[in-house]
Amino acid sequence: MAYITTQDGAEIFYKDWGPKDAQPIVFHHGWPLSSDDWDAQMLFFLGEGYRVVAHDRRGHGRSSQIDTGHDMDHYAADASAVAEHLDLRNAVHIGHSTGGGEVARYVAKFGQPQGRVAKAVLVSSVPPLMLQTESHPAGIPLSVFDGFRKSLAENRAAFFLDLASGPFYGFNRPGETVSEGVIRNWWRQGMMGSALAHHAGIKAFSETDQTEDLKAITVPTLVMQGDDDQIVPYAEAALLQIKLLKNGALKIYSGYPHGMLTTHADVINADLLAFIRS
Template structure:
């Protein structure tokens, strides 16, 4: 709340101020030892956890690992944040990689701006992070909507700039999800209208229903349900902006990325579970493999949309094998 005596803080200022207060209250002994110039060797200072895009949006990112190591850049799904990649980031970090992930605009800790909730801006925001960190020879991995972001980033920015080594699309939305005359096997628009109605009516309940149901396949008989996984999905979703997520439904369902996929000239792994109840694999990974020249297709029998989380023990080594191969 503002008054004549105060000014509104930016999202970056709010987070930094909160962290400062917490440190001051909780760790006086540490504060006495630490100095403003103290940083981990080779690590980026805290001020670089945000980059401001050309249209003034603050994009939050994580950047862990050796500066001179092979880079893996992760792109998260809707309506989540870079936190959804924690398992993979720690896994690849333990194998000597430098791992980077960012929160899409309107998601996680990034600015909840009103406009620009579309694939063009998503890709441009990813490029802003890449250029800010000067990432080269990077592997870009996208899940779901993040796969669409990767497709547009690679085709429009990364590949022309020579910054991309490989790409991985996991349970991703391209080439286009919605049913059209040219995509007769797509998902009817009524399904996505239902998403919008549920989000607008009760976003908190809608996100709980998605996480506890089709996203991880927890609605299947005999499924091993994890309340922690459900709660973490809900937490990430509610941290983002309602309008950003509402507009994002159109972005991930109606954006035709056929030309993006056709433009790929980097080694690409396309992977998905055959029991994906969110993005049907026959209208996604099978078409991606067909459109991307010389791509590798790997399907997992019976795995759900959120297989990166519930089957990380299987998926992570397979991703590593492709990256190293």
């Protein structure tokens, strides 16, 4: 079990697999999950000869249930602490959902200035801003996120089960093949973490404006999202991300859900590999 301790006392769990002289690929998980959500990708890229690294965000998974720092700045700083501890260079950082916001802030604030990042990938990611505001009227109303907070506080276990068995993987769509294993694994990861971290994380992923982060990124960046994403609307995420990035490429997947890295791992892994090798 490998951990680092941040300056404010959070213990961050991380995995570091593969040859230490190989190019590192760093995976950043979504809310409210853990680094285990990337199992299919980590095993795939390990088999391709890469060094694969992933950490559990503070308050999530096996990291400590600290009661502070549940915001995008701390998420990025924690990711940087892992990268610096392992001295990762020429790295490809891949983030899903909230993890995509973490990647955007990490690359803009730490990774690029330190010269550690070669490329980035945003998978079904939350930037630039999910929340509906006067300047972003197409966003999701605050009442929706308040509903998330209410459901989490009243019955987190039931709320997480509903998300995993419904919109997250598109299992609520007619004709979809439902995987009980996938649902249980999502629920397992979520329930490992801190209710406080998950509650505070809703504000972090929904209200953080990352427009300037995206504008600051200059490394090649692949944007990937399904057009049937019921969690993060692709028109307000991927289609806006590609407009703000200086060196971006866009791939939209017809009919794919928010959790496409799991439901369509074979396709996503092949496309990630092609981008990394390009």
